[in-house]
Amino acid sequence: MESINGIMIAIVLFGIGIFALIIRRDLVIKLLALGLIDSSSVLFLVSLNAEGDGIAPILYGPLAANYVDPLPQALVISAIVINFSLLALALVFVMLLVERYHTTDSVRIAHEVEKERQS
């Protein structure tokens, strides 16, 4: 086991994010946890292919230097934008629900929705 590296941090963050998603009842905190989960998967992707002393893949010099793998970084750009868009829309829906039911508690909202469905 080496020193603490990005991979360990990413996995721990993912765990914290899922844990918060399960335990906390507040809808906004669930969205924060989702954001944390997204960030952790991005971090995992980047740090899995990065070296400790690598430099950014901007090729000014000759090819001998140890460049970091550029592909995961390109993937990560797309992933960040997509996750941002999903989170923005989720926030909009949470706002609509909160205005409707005047609470951010997910358990109570589920209960109210179920009651409306039965009637």
Added chain:
Amino acid sequence: MKHTAIVIFAILLVSGFCMLLFLTSGYHGARGSADNPYLAAGAAETGAVNLVTGIYLNYRLYDSLFELLVFSIAVLGVRFYLNADESQKPSVVRIAESPVVRIAADLLFGPIVMIGLYLIVFGHLSPGGGFSGGAVGGTGLLLCAAALGAEVVARRFHEQIIEQIEWGILLVILLFAIVPVLFGYTPLSDLLPPGRLGTLLSGGTIPIYNVLIGIKVFIGTWVVIYSFIHHRGEI
């Protein structure tokens, strides 16, 4: 009682999941860059010194198109849901009370947008690119809204015209990508030659894409932020 059971269960499952991932990923140091096909010929083929931009705007342009679509649909959705009930919201907009915020925002707004533009235009030469530059510019505009008031800024950017511009830019990007197909090039290939490495005009069509994407993300970020401000009625 039941809640405690859920908590214990969650702790067990989540920590087990994390341990499993950690132990079985098979991480044994970083991969070398010796056999990376992008590093070998990337600069020469794409003409972009910043290889990451070269990848996502040349080799994997298809992914970036769909990612732009996700972004645009998100902006569309936010606007559809938040601005639909226009009649109910009296827009009480308060300018930030503290003079420190106002003056600081006035001073900072200009440089921030300039930095955003730099990131966009030089995206193929140094870290940056359309997405990050556009986000920086959009957030700078938020700072301006904090300084002057959201309604003032919104009056400058007419909503209908902004919407047309935003989707018009997406149309131009798409045409850029599709029209070469009709002239016999393979889909999404480069139109312009790579050019001399390291100069501003290198990179083929990459700078053009960067600028278009940058403007689009700039407008999109502003629209999302303004929809939230307008819906709540204050800043």
Added chain:
Amino acid sequence: MIIVLLPLGHFLLGVLSLLWQRGARRLFPFALLADASLIGTLWVRVAGGTSASIVLGGWGRDLGIELSADRIGLAFSTLALILAIAVTAYLWKERLRPYFYVLLHFLLASVFALVFARDLFNIYVIIELLTLVSFLLVGYERKAQQIWASLNYLILAALGMAMYLFGVGIIYYHTGTLNLTLLAERIIGMHDQMWLITASTLLVVGVSIKAGVFVFSLWLPAAHASASPAVSALLSGLVIKMGVVVLLRLSTVLDISLPLIVMGGLTGVVGAVYAMFTYELKRLLAFSTLSQIGYLLIGIGIGTPLAIAGSISYAVAHGLFKGLLFLAAGQVVHTTGSAFIPQQVARREKIPRATRIALLVGTLAIAGLPPLAGFCAKGLLSAATHSLAIHLLLVFVSLGTVISFSKLVPLLDPWRGGSDEGAKTISYGILALSIIAFLPLSFLFDGRIQVLSSLSLLHAGESIAIIAAGLLAHHVLRRHYTRLPQRIFRLEEAILTILSMFFVTFLLLAFF
């Protein structure tokens, strides 16, 4: 080249519809016409033997993104086309904002893009796009129930895709490629390496959340039942199949057949049981979708060409008749004013005749009556299973389906009822026609699989026996129905079950 025109063309048309909003509704049928010609051309090319595969930009496979059209992709494109035509006809007279048509364009674009995709990260981007568009379509009418259902859907889908991204990272780290073809080459000797097992589990779990596998897709009943009928038809008929397509592509590269069979069996049985005990029409259809997905997964898990052909034809057939059922159910709910079956039966004079006939055709198809579409596909699947246990499983699921749909028998009287709107009748007609014509048409699309030789009188007899037994069982059990607990669909418990099934999948892959 045509392959890339399908998704990007719809993308372009969607943007155009947004800029020119008055013409959006009239533009749509022309778009579908253009699609039909493109898909037809591709079919001719693929059936003629030449492969239609292209790497965008002209780069090699290890550099660019590959798209490739094969029979499977084209079968689903045809399904998408037929469903889109039917939904357009169904919604022709309603006052929909142009925004809705824009979303439909983007939905079709993402479906076409996904069926031709051969690159792991491309699949990720398109699945997220599909999630986003269906999320917006479900919440279109802005009812609180829809918003809550789609929020749950979004959170679970985002979690699943984060796991998928972890899996992609591990695979890229060890093999250096994201392309499925290259990946298959590079993992030839490595099938019991730990990282491959973990990565496969992550990928499968991530996609299963979207694919309608039982344990992972507890959002499905709520979302499909609360959406408006046309949207439900598209979701159940089309979007769910996309997850199954991705699982199919993954199963050709990774070795995940055992978890697929187990999960498929679980999904089929539990979905059927829940469908038996539900008295709300649209929920019944949603649960039945869950159980049919079980069929598909078992077929994919078995993996022989005959089984895969059976799965794909069943997926297409299911899309057709589930679409028909959802559209008809929408009319039923609308005219009788209630979502629950007992009240609908009480007010059944109000249901128009075309809707009744549509319900009849759909129910017969899903029950597996020969020679309609359902029988054709189920027969292929039965022919492909050689183990008795799996065969009994399939029989049980069919039985459950028939029992659940026997509840609708009082509604199916085709000789009464007034007339329906012209547009809706056309949409029913299109789908019903394709269901009836499925068997003859499948001879055209036949590859090396001999459809006729696999289906035999034995299968026909089996199907009829199952239908009769199901009707009888329903009649006998009718008095004993109780409400099953539906409490398990809370978000937290859904996530916990996902995590537990993750471990189960991992153990299945590691030790078998």
